[in-house]
Amino acid sequence: QQLVTIGETMVSFVPQSNEPLRYGTTLKMCIAGAESNTAVGIQKLGGTASFITRLGDDCFGQYILRMIRAEGVDTAHIKFDPEHPTGIMFKEPLPNQETAVHYYRLDSAASHMTPDDIPEDSIKSAEIFHFSGITPILGKSCRDTIYSAIETAKSGKTAISFDPNIRKKLWKDQDFTALMKELASMSDYVLLGLEEAAVLYGTKEISRIISNVFSSSSVKFLAVKNGSAGAWVCDSDHTFFIPPVDCRCIEPTGAGDAFNAGFLSGILKSKPLEICGTIAAVCGSKATETPGDIESLITERELNDILNH
Ligand code: KDG
Numbered sequence: 001q002q003l004v005t006i007g008e009t010m011v012s013f014v015p016q017s018n019e020p021l022r023y024g025t026t027l028k029m030c031i032a033g034a035e036s037n038t039a040v041g042i043q044k045l046g047g048t049a050s051f052i053t054r055l056g057d058d059c060f061g062q063y064i065l066r067m068i069r070a071e072g073v074d075t076a077h078i079k080f081d082p083e084h085p086t087g088i089m090f091k092e093p094l095p096n097q098e099t100a101v102h103y104y105r106l107d108s109a110a111s112h113m114t115p116d117d118i119p120e121d122s123i124k125s126a127e128i129f130h131f132s133g134i135t136p137i138l139g140k141s142c143r144d145t146i147y148s149a150i151e152t153a154k155s156g157k158t159a160i161s162f163d164p165n166i167r168k169k170l171w172k173d174q175d176f177t178a179l180m181k182e183l184a185s186m187s188d189y190v191l192l193g194l195e196e197a198a199v200l201y202g203t204k205e206i207s208r209i210i211s212n213v214f215s216s217s218s219v220k221f222l223a224v225k226n227g228s229a230g231a232w233v234c235d236s237d238h239t240f241f242i243p244p245v246d247c248r249c250i251e252p253t254g255a256g257d258a259f260n261a262g263f264l265s266g267i268l269k270s271k272p273l274e275i276c277g278t279i280a281a282v283c284g285s286k287a288t289e290t291p292g293d294i295e296s297l298i299t300e301r302e303l304n305d306i307l308n309h
Pocket of ligand 1 (some may be wrong): 008031033034035037135165167253254255256257293
């Protein structure tokens with residue numbers, strides 16, 4: 001596969017109206033998970049992706065497997081854990097067009113992943129190993145799993161792609177800033193939000209973010225995402241501002257993962273850096289047009305139609 005990624009996928013219950021959950025709004029069953037979102041995004045853009053996780057041996061785990069496999073993602077290395085449940089989450093609309101997330105994922109199957117769950121060959125044979133900062137904070141065994149996958153990627157020719165995906169709700173009272181910075185410094189591609197850059201590097205000034213991130217010699221490309229205000233894509237010598245793309249935003253969760261899928265699919269097709277940024281911006285903006293995370297990830301044909309008009 002071109003891209004391999006490891007993470008937790010949850011069943012996500014998505015409200016069908018703007019009512020707060022405490023009034024018993026109708027919910028639709030969807031899937032959510034930063035890494036599986038990106039894997040599905042790559043696959044829809046004509047690439048090949050493999051997703052590694054543990055699911056509970058329950059109806060939710062079976063649903064997630066069906067959903068991911070239906071998109072063509074390689075699921076051969078997904079394991080079912082008979083002892084722990086599949087994580088679930090609920091989205092709740094907030095008055096200011098933002099979304100609150102309620103997690104029920106403590107002690108989930110995915111949080112019990114271990115380095116033994118990761119087939120070395122599939123990491124070594126991939127062009128890119130992508131992960132987010134969510135997985136290594138799910139627990140010690142998940143952290144070990146990610147470090148082991150990084151080591152395997154580094155022992156081969158697999159590029160490492162990292163998005164810190166900071167979820168303060170999961171950080172609770174722990175500070176994972178140092179861990180996130182270390183993981184970024186070990187990566188080839190660092191894809192992060194402007195707000196996340198401010199948390200990690202104490203600045204929102206793009207030139208200072210660039211000098212912080214590129215102080216590690218392993219980093220080759222950086223993307224800084226700023227939602228509806230656009231993005232920057234950089235290598236150590238060039239910075240391109242990528243203007244925002246028009247969309248009819250309904251719910252923004254997952255836009256960053258879609259941006260990553262677009263960016264990495266451009267890299268996989270050896271496109272110039274600025275074009276990778278443009279593809280990423282189109283994918284990210286279009287991903288906001290449905291309430292779920294993956295339903296509005298665009299296909300290669302849709303991308304080409306947008307780029308050509
Ligand atoms: O990036 C979107 C993710 O945040 C969402 O799909 C859920 O992965 C998720 C998480 O752990 O919050």
